[in-house]
Amino acid sequence: MWSNNSAASFLLTGFPGLEIFHPWISISFVIYVSILLSNETLLFLIREDHTLHEPMYYFLAILAATDVGVTLTTMPTVLGVLWLDHRAISHGACYFQAYLIHSLSIVESGVLLVMAYDRFIAIHNLLRYTSILTNAKVVKIGVGVLIRGFILIVPIITTLSGFPYCKSHALSHAFCLHQDVIKLACADITFNRLYPIVLVSLTGFLDSVLILISYILILNTVMRIASGKEQAKALNTCVSHISCVLVFYVTVTGVTLIHRFGKYVPHIVHIIMSYIYFLFPPFMNPIIYSIKTKQIRNGINHLLFLHKI
Numbered sequence: 038m039w040s041n042n043s044a045a046s047f048l049l050t051g052f053p054g055l056e057i058f059h060p061w062i063s064i065s066f067v068i069y070v071s072i073l074l075s076n077e078t079l080l081f082l083i084r085e086d087h088t089l090h091e092p093m094y095y096f097l098a099i100l101a102a103t104d105v106g107v108t109l110t111t112m113p114t115v116l117g118v119l120w121l122d123h124r125a126i127s128h129g130a131c132y133f134q135a136y137l138i139h140s141l142s143i144v145e146s147g148v149l150l151v152m153a154y155d156r157f158i159a160i161h162n163l164l165r166y167t168s169i170l171t172n173a174k175v176v177k178i179g180v181g182v183l184i185r186g187f188i189l190i191v192p193i194i195t196t197l198s199g200f201p202y203c204k205s206h207a208l209s210h211a212f213c214l215h216q217d218v219i220k221l222a223c224a225d226i227t228f229n230r231l232y233p234i235v236l237v238s239l240t241g242f243l244d245s246v247l248i249l250i251s252y253i254l255i256l257n258t259v260m261r262i263a264s265g266k267e268q269a270k271a272l273n274t275c276v277s278h279i280s281c282v283l284v285f286y287v288t289v290t291g292v293t294l295i296h297r298f299g300k301y302v303p304h305i306v307h308i309i310m311s312y313i314y315f316l317f318p319p320f321m322n323p324i325i326y327s328i329k330t331k332q333i334r335n336g337i338n339h340l341l342f343l344h345k346i
Contacts, residue, residue: 045202045206046125046126046127046128046206047125047126047127047128047131047202047206047207047208047213047218047221048124048125048126048206048207048208049114049117049118049124049125049126049208049210049211049212049213050118050124050207050208050209050210050211050308051118051119051122051211052305052308053304053305054305055305056122059118059119059120059122060119060120062119063116063119063120065115065119065312065316066116068316068320069108069112069116069316071320072104072105072108072316072319072320073105073108073109075320075323075324075327076101076102076104076105076108076319076322076323077101077105078323078337078340079097079098079101079323079326079327079333080098080101080102080105082333082336082337082340083095083097083098083101084098086332086336088332088336089332089333089336091167092155092166092167092170092175093152093155093156093159094332095172095175095179096148096151096152096155096175096178096179097152097326099144099148099179099182099183100145100148100149100152100281100322101322101323103141103144103145103148104145104318104319104322104323105319106137106141107137107138107141107142107145107315107319108315108316108319110134110137110138110141110212111134111138111211111212111315114126114134114211114212114213115211115212117211118211119211126213128198128202129198131208131213131218132194132197132198132213132218134212134213135194135197135213135214135215135218136190136191136194138212138213138214138315139190139194139214139215140186140187140189140190141186142186143185143186143189143190143236143240143241144182144183144185144186144187145285145318146240146241146244146245146285147182147185147186147240147244148182149244149248149278149281149282149285150244150247150248151178151179151182152278152281153247153248153251153252153278153282154251155170156251156255156274156275156278157251157254157255157258158170159274160255160258160259160271160274160275161254161255161258185240189236189239189240190236192228192232193215193228193229193232193233193236194215196228196229197215197218197219197222197229199224200219200222200223200224200226201222201223201224202221202222202223203223204220204221204222204223205221206221208221209304209307209308210308210311212315214311215229215233216233216296241289245286248282252275252279255275258271259271259272273329276329277325277326277329277330280321280325280329281318281321281322281325281326284317284318284321284322284325285318288313288314288317288318289314291310291313291314292310292311292313292314295307295310
C-alpha cells in the first residue's frame with residue numbers, strides 16, 4: 038500500500054539495470070557541450086555578421102535559442118543522475134522543469150512553422166520579401182510564437198501542484214515530464230489527460246499541416262518558373278528548413294508512438310527515445326544549416342581563420 042506523502046521529493050531515474058554504466062553513459066556530456074557550442078556559435082554569427090541580418094536568420098536565431106533552452110533545462114538533472122546519482126528533485130523544481138520542456142517544444146514547432154512561412158514569402162514574393170517581413174513584423178511573430186508556447190502549457194502544469202501524490206514518487210526519466218508526473222497523482226486527472234490531446238492537435242498537428250500546405254504552395258510557385266536552374270536555386274533555399282522539420286517531426290512521432298502504443302516495448306527503449314527527442318534535433322539543426330547555408334559556412338570559416346591568426 039502506497040504511503041500518502043505528497044511532500045516527498047520526486048525521484049528521477051537514469052537507465053534502470055545499467056547503473057554501473059552510468060559514468061560511461063554520461064559521456065553524453067560531450068553531446069550537450071557540442072549542442073551548446075554549435076547553437077551559440079550560430080547566435081553569435083547572426084548577431085555579428087550583417088549579411089545575416091535577414092528575417093530567415095532571425096527566425097533561425099530563435100530556433101537556436103530554443104535548442105539552447107531545451108538543453109540547459111534537461112542537462113543539470115540528467116548529468117546529476119548519471120554522475121552523482123542525485124535522484125531527488127523537489128516538486129516545485131520538477132513542475133518548473135516540465136513547464137520549460139513542454140513550452141519550448143511548442144515554441145520549436147511554432148518557429149519551424151514561421152520559417153516555412155518565411156520561405157514561402159521569399160519564393161512567392163521575392164521582390165517584396167523585406168517589405169512584407171519587416172524587422173517589426175519579425176519581432177511580433179517571434180513574440181507571438183513565444184507567448185503561445187509559454188501560455189498554452191500553463192493550465193496543465195499549474196494543476197500538478199494541486200494534486201496529492203500518494204503513489205510511488207519514482208519518475209521514469211532523468212527529467213520531469215507532465216505525462217510522467219501525472220501518473221503518480223491520486224486524484225481525478227481527466228483534465229490533464231484531455232487537455233494535452235487538444236493542445237497537441239492545436240499546435241504540433243496544426244503546425245505540421247500548415248508547414249505541408251506552405252510547401253505545396255512553394256512547389257506550385259517554383260513550377261511556374263521557366264528556368265530549371267532557377268527552380269533548383271529556389272528549392273535549394275528550402276533544403277535546410279525541410280531537413281530540420283523532418284528531424285523534429287520524425288523524432289516527435291517516434292516518441293509519441295512509443296509512449297502511446299509501446300506498452301510491451303522494453304522500458305529502456307522509451308528512455309532512449311526520449312533522449313533522442315531532446316538531443317537529436319538541437320544537435321542536428323546547426324549542423325544542417327552550417328552545411329547547407331553558404332553565408333553561415335563563410336561566417337564559421339571567418340571565425341576559424343581569425344582564431345588561427
